[in-house]
Amino acid sequence: MRSTGIIVEYNPFHNGHLYHFNQSKESSKADVVIAVMSGNFLQRGEPAIVSKWARTKMALLSGIDLVVELPYKFAVQQAEIFALGSVYLLDALGCQSFCFGSESGKIDTFTRTIDILQKNHHQYNENIKKYMQSGISYPSALSKSFKELGLGEEYLDLSQPNNILGYQYVKARNHLHSKMEALTISRKNANYHDEDFSSSTIASATAIRKAIFDENDTLKIQQYVPIATFNELSNYKQVFGILHEWERYWPYLQYKLLTSSHEEIAECYEVEEGIEFRLIREAEKAVSFQDFMEKVKTKRYTWTRIQRMCVHILTNTKKTEMKNEHRYPEYIRLLGMSANGRNYLNEMKKSISLPIISKLSAFQNEAVQLDIKAAKVYSLALKEPKRKHLLNLEFAQPPIQIGKREA
Amino acid sequence: MRSTGIIVEYNPFHNGHLYHFNQSKESSKADVVIAVMSGNFLQRGEPAIVSKWARTKMALLSGIDLVVELPYKFAVQQAEIFALGSVYLLDALGCQSFCFGSESGKIDTFTRTIDILQKNHHQYNENIKKYMQSGISYPSALSKSFKELGLGEEYLDLSQPNNILGYQYVKARNHLHSKMEALTISRKNANYHDEDFSSSTIASATAIRKAIFDENDTLKIQQYVPIATFNELSNYKQVFGILHEWERYWPYLQYKLLTSSHEEIAECYEVEEGIEFRLIREAEKAVSFQDFMEKVKTKRYTWTRIQRMCVHILTNTKKTEMKNEHRYPEYIRLLGMSANGRNYLNEMKKSISLPIISKLSAFQNEAVQLDIKAAKVYSLALKEPKRKHLLNLEFAQPPIQIGKREA
Incomplete structure (x- = not known):
């Protein structure tokens, strides 16, 4: 079975993600789509609005075959380490390719940019140093330094957030000497930070979250998310009483x-x-x-x-x-799978070298302690007995399965 | 002016405290009664139900002349250190005597017990060691060890909580070579831990707090507390929305x-x-x-x-x-005073060697940092903007004054 990997947060899963999923499957010609997803806390330093389980269900019901968790140690990180952890896991899971959305939409611009930056390594770093000393932020310094190399249009616009992430994915792939093919698709419509609903079916997760929290009117988001998302959000609110923020x-x-x-x-x-x-x-x-x-x-x-x-x-x-010696993830935490995903795992099991965690309570390892601590903190947004209920899920919940074969 | 000291928590001030105050004033023949009072957190390891300011006001309106704060470092402590800090402050404030309530009610039993324990020092300590090894608590071990000395009725019953405290007060007085006279009065009716209203006008603070929290019916406590307490509790609830627990x-x-x-x-x-x-x-x-x-x-x-x-x-x-080098309080935090108390302070000022803090914002010293941290935590029970309001008082509130002379 051919598989492709995607790197996601699904906070929450929306029509833009569905488009990314469909395009990834099509362009990779894969039978199986594997998502590496952040857990309780996200790359931008925020709690996920609903649990990893609810977000996994949204993903599976929308067609993803396998959802694994990006450990806290890699999820709550700047782009470079986030990318390294994610790409490492997809490679470990045997993906032939991975596919990301970007503003550029052309994979050549990524490889070309990585090449040219390696060649202009010295000048680039000098530029960065100079801009950093002027007191601006690191991402701004990167983008300005790159612009100053004066390379023109056939290179990446590194001021765009998804181009930056994609650049790091491809760089990580090279760094790991992974054989995975890198694919990119053009992001449709919504910009990451857009707070308004700018298209009739696609809106950014930021806009959707804003609508959920500000308007307290989940109905409004119905046209921008698959029904599974809508149901899971409503269900989570009903069971746990809140969305996390x-x-x-x-x-x-x-x-x-x-x-x-x-x-x-x-x-x-x-x-x-x-x-x-x-x-x-x-x-x-x-x-x-x-x-x-x-x-x-x-x-x-x-x-x-x-x-x-x-x-x-x-x-x-x-x-x-x-900052310990372990630079790469040491385990694969399995959050959910479709029937297709389960078959893939069975087929691949023997060639996957990392331990696969199906249920946290059955896995004892120093490396998961950061994830456990994050889960403890995440649950503290809830009042008893809901806090305890959510935290118990962290330890006792087996992977979410959809499309189970009938007994 | 003659002054006597009392050591209090006033959580909240009730008729038993009023009795203690009146008896103290009478038996000491003092013109001025000075209370050393715990601040935000109390000796038994609890938050005070209302702020130190509200509790100070209760005390002043019931006749106390001067209220100073026992620093966190001495307040949230076992009896021995609690007593040392309190007695030290009363001595520093120039009290000729101090007066405490006890189950015994006879000061001779205290001095006699301290003497005999010094003489039987070795046997007593051996007994304590033995009982501690049996796995019981330290206070139980003390009381059993003392009983085992077989000294009879003219000595203290050290299983009684107020006898224990009194014993530590007198011991601290001796230890500090203070010239203060130790006085004790018999506690009336309510036992410290009583949870029921056992008399028609005196109830323990424990019973009163229970009524306040469990029944949510402040009216019920009216007969057990002075009107000032009743008003301050109601007022605090109205301003801050809660009582602390x-x-x-x-x-x-x-x-x-x-x-x-x-x-x-x-x-x-x-x-x-x-x-x-x-x-x-x-x-x-x-x-x-x-x-x-x-x-x-x-x-x-x-x-x-x-x-x-x-x-x-x-x-x-x-x-x-x-556990640093400073065994005794390094400052006197003034919480409130009557006109009488103010006169006393003016008279005594030059002979008081510790710095007197009237307003925290004007006092910079490493030693108050523990009190400030306690105040920050104490305020976290409140929602904004009440939290900020209460914490601001900690820094900006001048001593509460009653009976101010007209301008």
Whole structure:
């Protein structure tokens, strides 16, 4: 069976994702589509609005065959490490290709850009250094430095968020000497950060989340998401009473910042350059997470970078825990599968070298502790007995299965 | 002016306290009564039900002349250190005497018991060691060891909570070579832990708190507290929306336990003998603070000791912060005064060697950091903007004054 991999967060799964899935399947000519999906906390430093289980179900019901979790250690990370962990897992699962959406839509621009940057390595790095010293953020410095090489149109526009991610995917593939073919499709309509509904069927996850939270009117999003998403969101709300968002974790983050010493906060991953003083000072004054972020934000730090930092502080994730010798994922956490996906796994089992975790309670390993801690924190948005119920799922839930053969 | 000192928590001020105050004033023949009062967190390891300001006002309106705060470092402590800090402050404030309520009611039994225990020092300590090894709690071991000396009726019954405290007060007075006279009065009616209303006008603070929280019916307590207490409680509820209790801090304690390593919890003050493993394990399962305490409790640890431990974990108070070179309070935090109290202070000012803090924002010192951290945590029971309002008071509130002279 031929398989292709996609790297996703599905927060929540929407029509744009469905388009990406269909295009990936078509262009790769794969029988099986495997999604590597972030767990409780996402790359942009946010809690997922619903559990990994609900998001897995959305994916499976929309046609994905296999959903595996990108561990916290790689999910809540800047693009480079996020990409490395994801591509590594897809390769480990035996994918012949992987396919990502990008603003560019042309795979040649990615390979060409990687080549030229290797050749202009020295000048590029000098440019980055210069821009960083001027006090702007790292992503801006990258994009400006690249532009300054003056390479023209046949190269990537590295100011576009999905081009950046794609660039990192292809670079990771090269770095890992993986044989997977890299494919890209042009993203349709919505830009990542768009907050408005700009097309009649495709809207960004940002716009959809905004509608869910701001308007408290899930009906409005119906035309932008598959029915499975709509049902799962409604179901989650009914069972757990809420959708997860940063504000629900703000009391804990604030508490943590108000009771920790500067040294303790500085031990947390991604806290650098004395920003701990700023974080602690503003936490006392802030009246909400939004307020806190606005108070803390500077030119030098992107919103996303600060949010990720906040997730690591919230989960008490230390530099020492993240910067250990293990650069690649050490396990495959299986979240769900279709009948097709199950067949694929059975076929491939023997050639997959990483341990596959079907149920967390049956797997004892130092490496999963970060995921467990993240799950404990994630569940704290809920009141009892819902907190306990959600946390129990983390340990006891077997992979979600759809299309089970009848007994 | 003659002054006498009393050591109090006023959680809340009730008719039993009023009796204690009147008797203290009478038996000491003092012009001024000075109360050393615990701040946000109390000796038994609980948050005070209302702020130190509200409790100060209750005290002043009932006749107390001066209220100063016992710093966190001495307030949330076992009896011996609690007593040392309190007696030290009363001595520093120039009291000629101090007066405490006890089950015994006879000051001779205290001095006699201290003497005899010094003489039987060796045997007493051997007994304690023996009982501790049998796995019972420290207070039980003390009381059993003392009983085993077989000294008879003219000595203290050290199984009574107020006798124990009084014993520590007198011992502290001796230890400090203070010239203060020790006075005691017989406690009237209510036992400390009584949960029922056993007399028509005097009930224990425990019973009163139970009525406030369980019945949600403040009217019921009217006959057991001065009108000032009733008004202050009602007012606090109206302004801040709640009364403080452990359950409101439980989410933070649970969060802290779920995100910390064993080593981190073991660094907290009073966490000993590996109990951190038990705390972390049960925090995951517990659905409330009450549930948590019942799961954690053992014969070896009294409820109070575990609660104190929990306060230190909640405030992230480390062993290193509590066990430094400063054995005695380094400042006098003035919470409130009557006109009489103000005159006394003016008269005494020059002979008081400790700095007097009238407003926290004007005082910068390493030593108050523990109190500030406690105040930050205490305020986290409230929603914005009430949290910020209460915390601002901590820094900006000048001492409460009643009976101000007209301008």
